[in-house]
Amino acid sequence: MRYKLINEAAERTYALIMDSGDEAVSSLQEFCEQQGISAARFSAIGAFSSVVLGYFNWDSKDYEKIPLREQVEVLTLAGDVALHQARPKIHAHVVVGKRDGSAHGGHLLEAYVRPTLEVMLIESPGHLQRTLDAESGLPLIDIDASGAD
Incomplete structure (x- = not known):
């Protein structure tokens, strides 16, 4: 992954x-840790070779995994x-499109970039805590x- 302060x-x-093969969530996590970013918002576009979405099941209090093992x-x-x-801590939601035009979305658990993911991250001046x-x-x-405040 490459980055530039703009x-x-x-x-x-x-x-x-991010480049082909980068895992999006862990790459973003590592970047925030290295840069000391404690609060931010981000958006991105690009493509994945595979992605695992999550649906939060209120009854089990856990994420049900929805793997999509194809280019999206x-x-x-x-x-x-x-x-x-x-x-x-990264909290992200994503909507991905399949070849047939159908869309799938949910909590982003894991995703492998192919060929690129372009992320714009804006650091907040105050920190947030969970x-x-x-x-x-x-x-x-x-x-x-x-x-x-």
Whole structure:
């Protein structure tokens, strides 16, 4: 993965370009850890050779995996970064398009880039934190715990 800082204002903006074979979620996680990014939002377009989507099952409090083992276009990918247990945590949703024009979407669990994924990541000036939500069992953004106004 290659990246470039393209704006150094109050909200730093990065262009991240992932190449064939890069795993999107772990690459983004590693980038945020290396750059010390604790709060951000991002969007992306590109394509995957395979992707694993997730559907949150409220009853089991776990993600049901939906693997798509074929080339797909990334129609939209959007997410955020917030601290959870002192580390940046990636939360992303994606809609992908298949060859026949059908679309599939969900929580992005794993995806292998082919040929590229173009990510625009905008760092927030305040940090966000996630706190474990007792009802869902998920680490959700907690505005009160976040140092953001």
